[in-house]
Amino acid sequence: MNDLQLRKTQVPGEFDRIAHRYDLLNRLNPGYRKHLHWSAERMELARDANVLDLCCGTGLSTEALVDAYPEAGITGLDASSGMLELAKTKPQLERVRFVCGDAMHPRSAGLEPARYDGVFMAYGIRNMPDPDLCLGRILELLKPGGMIAFHEYSVADSRFSKAIWNLVAGTIIIPFGALTTGSSELFRYLRRSVNQFDGVEAFKERLLAAGFVDVREKPMDGWQRGIVHTFLAARPQ
Ligand SMILES: C[S@@+](CC[C@H](N)C(=O)[O-])C[C@H]1O[C@@H](n2cnc3c(N)ncnc32)[C@H](O)[C@@H]1O
Numbered sequence: 275m276n277d278l279q280l281r282k283t284q285v286p287g288e289f290d291r292i293a294h295r296y297d298l299l300n301r302l303n304p305g306y307r308k309h310l311h312w313s314a315e316r317m318e319l320a321r322d323a324n325v326l327d328l329c330c331g332t333g334l335s336t337e338a339l340v341d342a343y344p345e346a347g348i349t350g351l352d353a354s355s356g357m358l359e360l361a362k363t364k365p366q367l368e369r370v371r372f373v374c375g376d377a378m379h380p381r382s383a384g385l386e387p388a389r390y391d392g393v394f395m396a397y398g399i400r401n402m403p404d405p406d407l408c409l410g411r412i413l414e415l416l417k418p419g420g421m422i423a424f425h426e427y428s429v430a431d432s433r434f435s436k437a438i439w440n441l442v443a444g445t446i447i448i449p450f451g452a453l454t455t456g457s458s459e460l461f462r463y464l465r466r467s468v469n470q471f472d473g474v475e476a477f478k479e480r481l482l483a484a485g486f487v488d489v490r491e492k493p494m495d496g497w498q499r500g501i502v503h504t505f506l507a508a509r510p511q
Contacts, residue, residue, distance in 0.1 A: 278470060279403040281463060288463075289331065290356035292455040296332050297360070299454055305496040307334065310396055313425040313504040314338035316492055321345045323391035326415060327370075328377045329353075329398030333361030335425070336370055339394055351375050351383055378408050380415055387414045396425035400471045409484035416509040422486070424505040430473035435500040439468060442497060474503060481507045 275283075289296070300306045314335070319325065322345040327336045330350030339348050351373045352358050358372050375383025377398060393412055402408040412422060429435040443465040451461035472480060474491050481489045486507035494502045 275403065278467070282401050282403045282467075285401045285460075285463070286353035286357075288460045289352075289354040291457075292451075292460060293332065293354065293356035293360055295454045296357065297334065299451060300334060302450070305494065305498055307338070309494045309498060309502060310335050310338040310425060311341060312492075312494065313396065313423045314342040314394060316504050316506060317342075317392045317394070317421045317423045319343055319346065319392045319421060322347075324389060325349070325392040325394065326351065326385065326390045328380075328393060328395040328412070329401070330361060330372070331357045331397075333364055333367045333370070335394055335396035336361065336367055337364070338396075340366060340370070343392075347371075349373060349385070351377060351380070351385065353377070378402060378404065378411070380411055385415055388417050390415050391417055391420050393420070393422045394425070395422065397427075399424050400426055400467050406480065406484060409481065409486070413485050413509055418509055419511045420509045422507050422509075424477075424507075426471070426477075426503060426505065427468040427501060428471055428474050428477055428503050429468060429501055430471065431475060432473075432500055436469070438497065439501050440465065443468070477505060481505065485510070 321343055323343055324347045325339055327350040330336045330352050336350045348370045350370050353376050355374050358374055373383050399405055429439045448458050448461040452458035478489045487510050488508045490506045492504040
């Protein structure tokens with residue numbers, strides 16, 4: 275395991291530490307919630323679909339699913355018990371089933387194969403120590419024809435996007451994150467992991483190689499344009 279992969283295994287523990295500040299930090303990020311809603315809606319699932327939110331954190335991505343699919347059966351999984359405890363306190367998420375577990379090992383967390391019409395993974399795949407292994411396991415969770423939406427940073431294909439990302443991370447996210455939580459470590463990791471994550475085309479290739487079909491990318495607006503993306507894909511019928 276290289277240094278960055280090892281670092282990724284420590285990420286849930288660090289989210290435990292900053293969980294109480296997570297929603298505040300993201301409330302100050304213009305577009306954060308709106309863009310999660312866009313990605314959730316872009317899956318175009320049935321209102322009563324069975325949906326999994328992988329790496330659901332404090333439930334901000336889960337809220338987007340609840341709003342988009344009001345009659346859906348929704349499960350949220352995260353490895354940080356601190357983040358999950360906050361998600362469980364939110365009245366609008368009362369009907370969501372939350373599970374503490376590792377997205378690299380969904381079967382060990384009790385998630386059944388071929389059970390989900392849709393999987394949502396917002397800011398999750400970049401943190402997986404072995405993304406290809408994780409993609410194979412997500413594919414198994416989906417019903418044939420089921421959809422996945424990854425909501426993720428990807429800047430490697432554009433020098434402009436990379437420059438804006440490093441400007442925003444260096445001048446706003448890292449200093450403000452440190453001020454709010456008392457440590458800059460997780461936010462420095464965020465900058466580094468985004469810089470090292472696949473470009474748009476490489477991630478689409480990775481999805482195809484994992485066995486997904488109908489792979490597409492859709493953009494955001496605001497400062498996240500060209501930086502945060504929805505990646506849509508389906509399990510073959
Ligand atoms: C940036 S947060 C995103 C939370 C939520 N999806 C959102 O959009 O606000 C990333 C989450 O991934 C979780 N995470 C990281 N590695 C994980 C793993 N291997 N298994 C499950 N959750 C993990 C962290 O605990 C954290 O809650």
